[in-house]
Amino acid sequence: MVKLLAESGANIAAWYTLGEGQETTTINAVKMAQMKGHNEILDYLYSKSENEMNKLESENNNSIFNYIENKIGEVSFTLSEIVSISRVEIDVHVIMPTEERNVITLFTTGMSTLPMAEGKVEEELQCAELIMTLPPNWPINDEALKKEENNWPLGWIRQIAHLPHIYEGWVDEGIIIPNEEPPQPFANNTKMSSLLIMRPCGENLQLIDEGKGVINLYQLIPLHETERQIAIEKGSGYIVKQLKRSDQAPYFENINRSSVC
Secondary structure (H helix, E strand, O other): OHHHHHHHHOOOOOEEEOOOHOOOEEEEEHHHHHOOOOOHHHHHHHHHHHHHHHHHHHHHHHHOOOOHHHHOOOOEEEEEEOOOOOOOOOOEEOOOOOOOOOEEEEEEOOOHOOOOOOOOEEHHHHHHHHEEEEEOOOOOOOHHOOOHHHHHHHHHHHHHHHHHHHOOOOOOOEEEEEEOOOOOOOOOOOOOEEEEEEOOOOOOEEEOOOOOOEEEEEEEEEEEEHHHHHHHOHHHHHHHHHHOOOOOOOOOOOOOOOOOO
């Protein structure tokens, strides 16, 4: 029956919401087969879904890749992951500085291959990719990236892109993600210890994909612990406003900037 449905065009990669309130969970054909112990069906779904996911991921990533290149600049190189830690694969692309945009730009593809928190959040918030900027002289060659002080931005942008697909949550402007609790500096070259998710400041970066609808592009902004504490007290919207008004906007590439509070 499963094979017949798949060959008739059923979307075996689709996720569905079951239950209500605190009992709500999301499930797909693979998860259901695992729960029921149907190993033969599971083997078939794995082989079939891998082909469908690869096709979906390729089409989705190409549209985002082309959109960002047209908006920001040509991609110099891409860092792919060997083993994914969630149900999507995240690539981190690097755009080197240009005359118009004198920063290194990182951006992800793969995060929006599947919707975040489907059924739990508004449809226009279900798909997203991430952007982060670094100073133009940031060491970003193979040898330099072996050091934590150079690699942490790439590791964190990839990690945050996976989070919604691990914990069935979502990202949106104003969410702050600390490095441990209490937050610790990301590396020995910065005192920043948290990342704020914010819509790009002063840049109209929002992709409308024919197949997926809105794909939101969010910027990751490193925060001081004092800024995080103010956000806890006054709300993250206060910090977002302060940052957008600061002389660090729109890129916030300086990992040793002074606090805006």
